[in-house]
Amino acid sequence: MPAPTDVPTDAPELTRSQLSGHLTVGNPKTAAAGLPAVASSLKHIYQRAGFGKGTKALLNLNQTGGFDCPSCAWPDPEDHRSSFEFCENGAKALASEATAKRATPAFFADHSLTDLAEMSDFELDQAGRLTQPMVLRSGSAHYQPLDWQDAFDLVARELNALGSPDGAVFYTSGRASNEAAFLYQLFVRDFGTNNLPDCSNMCHESSGLAMNTSVGVGKGTVTLRDLECADVIIIAGQNPGTNHPRMLSTLQKAVDGGTHIIAVNPLREAGLSGFMHPQHISGAMGKATALAKDFLPVKANGDMALFRGFAKALLEAGAQDEAFIAQHTTGFPAYKAQVESESWERIESLSGIAKSEIVRLAEIIAKRRKLITCWAMGLTQHHNAVATIREVIRLHLLIGAIGHEGAGLCPVRGHSNVQGDRTVGVFEKMPEWFHASLDREFSIKTPRAPGYDTVAAIQAMHEGKVGAFIALGGNFLQAAPDTAYTAEALRKCKLTVHIATKLNRSHLVHGTTALLLPCLGRSEADLRQDGEDQFVTVEDSMSVVHASHGVLAPASEHLLSETQIIAGMAAATLKHRSRIPYIELGQDYDLIRDHLSRIVPGMEDYNERVRQPSGFYMPNSARHLKWDTPEGRAVFHTDELTAFDPGADRLTLQTFRSHDQFNTTVYGPNDRYRGIGNERRVIFMNPDDVKARGLSPMQSVRITSHWNGVKREASPFVVIPYEMPRGCCAAYYPEASPLVPIDSMAALSHTPTSKSVAVTLQPV
Ligand SMILES: Nc1nc2c(c(=O)[nH]1)N[C@H]1C(S)=C(S)[C@@H](COP(=O)(O)OP(=O)(O)OC[C@H]3O[C@@H](n4cnc5c(=O)[nH]c(N)nc54)[C@H](O)[C@@H]3O)O[C@H]1N2
Ligand SMILES: Nc1nc2c(c(=O)[nH]1)N[C@H]1C(S)=C(S)[C@@H](COP(=O)(O)OP(=O)(O)OC[C@H]3O[C@@H](n4cnc5c(=O)[nH]c(N)nc54)[C@H](O)[C@@H]3O)O[C@H]1N2
Ligand SMILES: [Mo]
Numbered sequence: 001m002p003a004p005t006d007v008p009t010d011a012p013e014l015t016r017s018q019l020s021g022h023l024t025v026g027n028p029k030t031a032a033a034g035l036p037a038v039a040s041s042l043k044h045i046y047q048r049a050g051f052g053k054g055t056k057a058l059l060n061l062n063q064t065g066g067f068d069c070p071s072c073a074w075p076d077p078e079d080h081r082s083s084f085e086f087c088e089n090g091a092k093a094l095a096s097e098a099t100a101k102r103a104t105p106a107f108f109a110d111h112s113l114t115d116l117a118e119m120s121d122f123e124l125d126q127a128g129r130l131t132q133p134m135v136l137r138s139g140s141a142h143y144q145p146l147d148w149q150d151a152f153d154l155v156a157r158e159l160n161a162l163g164s165p166d167g168a169v170f171y172t173s174g175r176a177s178n179e180a181a182f183l184y185q186l187f188v189r190d191f192g193t194n195n196l197p198d199c200s201n202m203c204h205e206s207s208g209l210a211m212n213t214s215v216g217v218g219k220g221t222v223t224l225r226d227l228e229c230a231d232v233i234i235i236a237g238q239n240p241g242t243n244h245p246r247m248l249s250t251l252q253k254a255v256d257g258g259t260h261i262i263a264v265n266p267l268r269e270a271g272l273s274g275f276m277h278p279q280h281i282s283g284a285m286g287k288a289t290a291l292a293k294d295f296l297p298v299k300a301n302g303d304m305a306l307f308r309g310f311a312k313a314l315l316e317a318g319a320q321d322e323a324f325i326a327q328h329t330t331g332f333p334a335y336k337a338q339v340e341s342e343s344w345e346r347i348e349s350l351s352g353i354a355k356s357e358i359v360r361l362a363e364i365i366a367k368r369r370k371l372i373t374c375w376a377m378g379l380t381q382h383h384n385a386v387a388t389i390r391e392v393i394r395l396h397l398l399i400g401a402i403g404h405e406g407a408g409l410c411p412v413r414g415h416s417n418v419q420g421d422r423t424v425g426v427f428e429k430m431p432e433w434f435h436a437s438l439d440r441e442f443s444i445k446t447p448r449a450p451g452y453d454t455v456a457a458i459q460a461m462h463e464g465k466v467g468a469f470i471a472l473g474g475n476f477l478q479a480a481p482d483t484a485y486t487a488e489a490l491r492k493c494k495l496t497v498h499i500a501t502k503l504n505r506s507h508l509v510h511g512t513t514a515l516l517l518p519c520l521g522r523s524e525a526d527l528r529q530d531g532e533d534q535f536v537t538v539e540d541s542m543s544v545v546h547a548s549h550g551v552l553a554p555a556s557e558h559l560l561s562e563t564q565i566i567a568g569m570a571a572a573t574l575k576h577r578s579r580i581p582y583i584e585l586g587q588d589y590d591l592i593r594d595h596l597s598r599i600v601p602g603m604e605d606y607n608e609r610v611r612q613p614s615g616f617y618m619p620n621s622a623r624h625l626k627w628d629t630p631e632g633r634a635v636f637h638t639d640e641l642t643a644f645d646p647g648a649d650r651l652t653l654q655t656f657r658s659h660d661q662f663n664t665t666v667y668g669p670n671d672r673y674r675g676i677g678n679e680r681r682v683i684f685m686n687p688d689d690v691k692a693r694g695l696s697p698m699q700s701v702r703i704t705s706h707w708n709g710v711k712r713e714a715s716p717f718v719v720i721p722y723e724m725p726r727g728c729c730a731a732y733y734p735e736a737s738p739l740v741p742i743d744s745m746a747a748l749s750h751t752p753t754s755k756s757v758a759v760t761l762q763p764v
Contacts, residue, residue, distance in 0.1 A: 174415025237378020241271015
């Protein structure tokens with residue numbers, strides 16, 4: 001792979017964001033939600049969608065018979081939904097989809113590609129919902145409207161002109177429904193490739209891999225009910241107040257019932273400290289429930305050391321569950337020896353947490369064995385992510401904290417249906433049983449060679465091996481690492497296609513020809529050709545599959561559902577080469593669910609069971625103490641203890657989310673809980689690191705990242721002193737994504753190391 005050169009990689013046309021000049025800095029909050037969250041929800045929804053539509057939208061959000069929230073994947077309570085079962089950030093996601101603004105053909109006639117490239121990501125999103133299929137032809141300065149059939153024929157021509165089906169890449173973002181995702185992967189495999197990278201490759205891939213190889217399932221093993229009755233909940237590398245706000249009401253219930261919460265995070269995030277339930281009088285009045293009893297300010301990537309410390313303390317106290325270990329696991333003696341030979345000095349220095357603290361908390365864990373660990377991107381996006389998560393799993397195996405009520409593993413998923421997309425086949429390397437099932441069901445022969453994951457896809461595009469890039473949702477350019485490198489990669493394609501609801505920067509950094517195919521959002525009514533209303537299904541972070549019924553009027557009469565768009569592309573591309581009736585499947589989702597009920601174990605009688613008000617639960621072998629590993633047991637792997645070392649005089653940068661964004665969609669310029677107003681180009685640093693570098697608060701700096709001898713730069717960012725361990729710093733994604741090296745990936749999972757970037761700073 002040709003290495004990127006040491007040029008300023010933050011090319012202005014790729015980010016278009018400058019300092020606002022209006023930055024305000026206040027004290028970080030010590031509790032999340034409360035009335036400001038209610039006020040913010042209502043403001044977003046009524047300003048963007050209008051009063052009538054906004055009210056209808058909110059009353060149907062996460063209700064039985066309504067639609068699933070398009071924001072995060074946190075589950076809905078089964079028995080006690082309030083009529084406002086949503087959070088501030090769910091309301092923002094919905095407001096963004098239900099906006100009254102439209103990016104019509106007239107908008108594109110008024111704005112050339114060059115004009116659009118001048119806009120910020122926020123402004124692009126503010127253009128509103130896409131209304132018609134649009135094409136950017138080679139040499140043209142504008143996107144122009146075209147008919148749906150012409151769009152499908154264009155895709156078909158380009159795909160069929162490729163030398164090999166492997167010359168096409170089909171990306172998926174985790175918002176696609178089970179029905180759309182299933183039809184998509186069916187088309188892709190029928191066409192002849194497994195090139196199905198998805199956002200999961202950048203997200204929880206490390207969790208799936210660690211769990212599959214240790215306990216034989218790639219998903220969480222707990223339910224909401226388990227969380228409510230756990231003795232101890234560890235929340236590591238996750239910021240629920242912003243990214244999974246509905247989790248806070250579950251945590252509040254747990255705390256009310258006596259659960260001890262331990263937060264593990266370099267930053268004291270507001271949602272970890274306290275919660276003001278906006279639907280309870282005391283919460284709305286500003287009275288917070290304290291959530292985490294203990295807060296461990298771990299060093300960046302110090303988690304593996306911390307969890308090994310817990311294991312060491314438990315072993316030293318003889319607190320392991322010998323019966324569980326003997327009956328259910330393999331590999332324990334080697335792991336035990338490894339832990340015993342690890343020194344406390346090294347554990348303390350890598351984690352940044354004192355032995356006395358680790359031992360004190362290990363005693364609490366040992367006494368009260370119902371342990372659940374929740375984690376997200378703070379654990380998955382590091383070089384040693386798989387080993388770190390396996391260390392978490394080993395702690396659970398050591399004390400038998402899995403497979404019984406109130407105990408287990410809880411990777412908190414991101415996108416609302418990212419888990420379901422995997423279940424139904426969006427994966428570049430699905431297991432053989434899935435291929436065999438597909439082949440049997442449709443009398444086809446799907447290819448078996450693994451396809452490209454996200455990073456491999458970008459590298460292949462860069463090498464000129466990819467002619468067509470198709471995206472089912474998402475914002476590939478801004479979500480991927482190494483923005484400039486990814487932009488070069490996309491520009492080498494002959495065709496780039498985006499199935500999308502709203503305009504984003506990936507639509508402006510395009511192949512020779514580009515298509516925008518506008519689809520219905522999840523909140524919108526989806527009618528069959530016979531006029532009957534139909535619904536889609538999704539799977540939440542705790543493996544509950546349920547229906548989602550759109551209720552709002554579609555943003556434009558020209559929109560098709562994602563499933564119909566996929567069917568149109570498939571039928572035009574494969575014509576008589578395939579016997580699969582794509583158009584029929586795209587019209588009637590019950591037919592797709594019938595196929596799924598015969599293909600995916602656990603989805604039997606799908607159509608019937610998903611019509612039950614709360615849906616149904618997908619089976620989870622580890623939850624029932626069945627170990628679907630080659631060893632037939634839960635596995636203690638021996639992973640060497642490591643922590644990222646950025647090098648002398650460098651800091652470890654993490655790229656994370658503000659309170660005002662959903663991934664690459666920026667809702668606004670504020671980060672209320674961290675006290676930041678009107679600016680996204682900030683870098684949070686320990687005050688002593690600011691001083692030691694001769695910098696001062698509010699000063700503008702250029703950030704340079706260092707990897708394999710290559711430098712990448714992004715500028716300017718304003719220095720904000722903030723409480724965190726020395727050696728760490730943090731900036732928002734996607735502004736800081738140009739700094740994440742394409743070839744810096746987690747071992748085994750290939751997840752870009754968005755939370756472990758070695759950086760230096762220079763004043764500008
Ligand atoms: N409103 C909103 N909701 C969202 C999203 C959104 O953008 N906006 N995104 C969705 C998606 S796709 C996902 S994957 C999730 C993401 O949810 P999170 O994983 O919560 O997202 P991040 O903002 O990346 O936050 C990572 C957290 O980990 C901490 N952290 C960083 N490095 C380390 C480390 O080395 N160790 C430890 N222990 N902690 C560390 C950070 O300080 C931060 O609190 O949220 C989903 N929900
Ligand atoms: N530096 C850095 N990079 C990261 C991360 C990080 O923490 N740091 N996090 C990573 C993670 S966890 C993830 S999951 C990825 C996210 O990567 P993606 O999923 O690719 O990105 P999103 O920003 O969620 O995609 C937003 C776009 O989706 C489209 N969209 C919205 N709703 C719909 C819909 O219903 N249907 C369709 N077809 N399109 C729709 C809109 O056009 C919108 O602009 O980013 C990753 N990138
Ligand atoms: Mo994610």
